Amino acid sequence: MEIKKYQLEPEVRQFNGIAEQDKIFLSIQIGNGQIGGSKVMLGAQQLAKGNLTQYTFIGDSNNLVNKEIEIETNVLDVNQFTNKCVITTTILNLENKVLFTKIDVGEAPENGIASFKGKYRLMLLTLLFFIIGFNINKVSAQSISDKITFQNLETPSSPGFILLDKTPSSIEKPTTPQGFGVNVLGLLQGKGGAMEFAPFWLVNHPKLSAEKMYKNRMPILYNFSISAATVKTDTSSYIAGGIRTRLFQSYNKEILNKLDSIKTEIENALAILDTTKITALQKIYSGLIGNPIFTIDAAGAIGGGSNTNSFSDAKINRWATWLSFNWRPKGDNFYITAVTRYINNEKFEDYTAKADLLDVGTRLNYDILKFCLSLEYLQRFNLTKNNGSDDRIAIIGSYKLSDNIYFTTTFGKNFSEVNNIIALAGINFGISKSKIKAY
Numbered sequence: 001m002e003i004k005k006y007q008l009e010p011e012v013r014q015f016n017g018i019a020e021q022d023k024i025f026l027s028i029q030i031g032n033g034q035i036g037g038s039k040v041m042l043g044a045q046q047l048a049k050g051n052l053t054q055y056t057f058i059g060d061s062n063n064l065v066n067k068e069i070e071i072e073t074n075v076l077d078v079n080q081f082t083n084k085c086v087i088t089t090t091i092l093n094l095e096n097k098v099l100f101t102k103i104d105v106g107e108a109p110e111n112g113i114a115s116f117k118g119k120y121r122l123m124l125l126t127l128l129f130f131i132i133g134f135n136i137n138k139v140s141a142q143s144i145s146d147k148i149t150f151q152n153l154e155t156p157s158s159p160g161f162i163l164l165d166k167t168p169s170s171i172e173k174p175t176t177p178q179g180f181g182v183n184v185l186g187l188l189q190g191k192g193g194a195m196e197f198a199p200f201w202l203v204n205h206p207k208l209s210a211e212k213m214y215k216n217r218m219p220i221l222y223n224f225s226i227s228a229a230t231v232k233t234d235t236s237s238y239i240a241g242g243i244r245t246r247l248f249q250s251y252n253k254e255i256l257n258k259l260d261s262i263k264t265e266i267e268n269a270l271a272i273l274d275t276t277k278i279t280a281l282q283k284i285y286s287g288l289i290g291n292p293i294f295t296i297d298a299a300g301a302i303g304g305g306s307n308t309n310s311f312s313d314a315k316i317n318r319w320a321t322w323l324s325f326n327w328r329p330k331g332d333n334f335y336i337t338a339v340t341r342y343i344n345n346e347k348f349e350d351y352t353a354k355a356d357l358l359d360v361g362t363r364l365n366y367d368i369l370k371f372c373l374s375l376e377y378l379q380r381f382n383l384t385k386n387n388g389s390d391d392r393i394a395i396i397g398s399y400k401l402s403d404n405i406y407f408t409t410t411f412g413k414n415f416s417e418v419n420n421i422i423a424l425a426g427i428n429f430g431i432s433k434s435k436i437k438a439y
Contacts, residue, residue: 001275002109003074008118012068015091015100016123022061023094024122028052028073031086031206033213034108035263035285036075037270042067049271051264053209055092064122073116074270076278077108078210078285081222085114086204091122103206111282113270159227159242159301159320196227214259214289220245223297240303240318247323248296255288255331262288291331297324317346322359333367339378356383361392370400380415390415 018024026048030036040047040058047058047069058064075085085108091100100120108114200221213222223246230239251259262285269277304316322341328334343357361378374396381389394412401407 001279002112003115004109005115006106008104008116012119012121014121014123018061018065018122018124020062024058024061024064025055025092026052026058027055027090029088030075031208032082032084032204033079033208033210034075034085035078035210035266036073037267038071038073039271041070051267065124069120071118074273075108075114076266076270077111081201083108083110084204086206087116088206105204159244159299194227194229196225198225200224210263217250218248238303238305240301242301244299246295246297249292250294251292259288291328293328293331295326319344335365337363358383372398
């Protein structure tokens with residue numbers, strides 16, 4: 001397991017305000033939905049270890065003053081959205097007076113550990129008064145302006161792609177959004193592309209714990225993303241914008257209890273940096289967290305086009321809203337996705353008149369290591385035309401070429417009576433301030 005080490009600056013964090021007779025407490029909060037464990041040492045003496053989120057007594061001031069306390073906090077990357085790690089270290093006395101508080105940020109290797117080490121010296125109120133706050137605000141670990149990194153992404157088709165009926169899949173399986181991602185459709189033919197970003201994960205969240213994330217049944221902000229897509233044909237161009245998020249997710253009680261138990265074991269193993277045990281527990285944790293029993297996702301998109309490939313005659317001619325439902329009957333690699341979608345159509349390709357369309361369909365998915373095989377069927381009803389209906393059926397294969405790139409290919413029948421053979425290949429890749437993981 002890869003470990004990235006951070007020596008917190010300044011080399012010794014000095015602060016005063018300590019009375020001669022006082023009790024000192026410590027809290028280390030792990031943010032960004034990650035899991036961490038800490039160890040607090042005074043020389044060879046261990047003062048505390050494990051989960052120190054709650055304020056923990058570490059000693060009397062007369063035993064700690066003018067001595068160096070070493071705090072090591074190891075954070076395991078378990079967040080599906082980001083590998084940024086955020087820790088908040090707070091020291092206070094019996095009267096709840098905050099003597100020191102500091103947020104440190106660092107990036108963990110994919111599925112690895114960010115190890116933060118810092119030295120702290122407590123000073124009496126009457127000593128070294130002039131150094132209060134000096135150097136405390138130096139930037140530690142890695143700042144937000146660090147180089148952009150990207151790993152392990154399966155970018156979903158943006159709502160705009162789906163709206164234009166130009167995506168390898170018209171029924172999206174659940175995935176996690178990214179800080180910023182790119183989807184290229186028909187790369188070699190230059191048919192189009194999409195960009196998507198998730199605003200929530202462009203900044204850090206020091207108070208967001210892993211437990212809060214997996215117990216949140218309505219993770220709307222975590223999953224909210226904004227996207228734009230464009231598709232170009234020989235005779236016309238289309239552009240669309242969209243949003244999507246997760247309205248609801250559910251784990252059964254047994255899985256939640258397992259997650260609580262494993263989280264505690266990980267925290268204790270991180271405190272002593274038992275990498276063998278951490279690796280084993282991480283696999284179990286990721287298997288549970290990545291497979292909610294039931295989810296509901298919502299999306300919307302609006303798009304317009306030009307028959308002359310120019311902005312002068314471009315106009316909005318289609319918008320849609322839809323809900324997707326995903327169910328894992330046994331919580332394993334087989335899952336069923338269903339969708340219901342309403343489309344308001346002015347003029348778009350085969351639809352030469354205003355039409356209200358309703359899509360209802362399902363998709364069967366099975367994950368096999370790096371490969372995912374899916375079969376989807378979508379029935380489209382034209383609500384403004386008697387006996388007006390159409391359908392789409394397709395087989396979709398997705399393969400992880402590397403940690404950075406996914407290749408998706410589709411074959412089947414699309415909507416419309418002519419030119420309805422689907423034979424698409426797309427490459428999904430992205431750029432983010434942190435790595436991205438898909439379910």
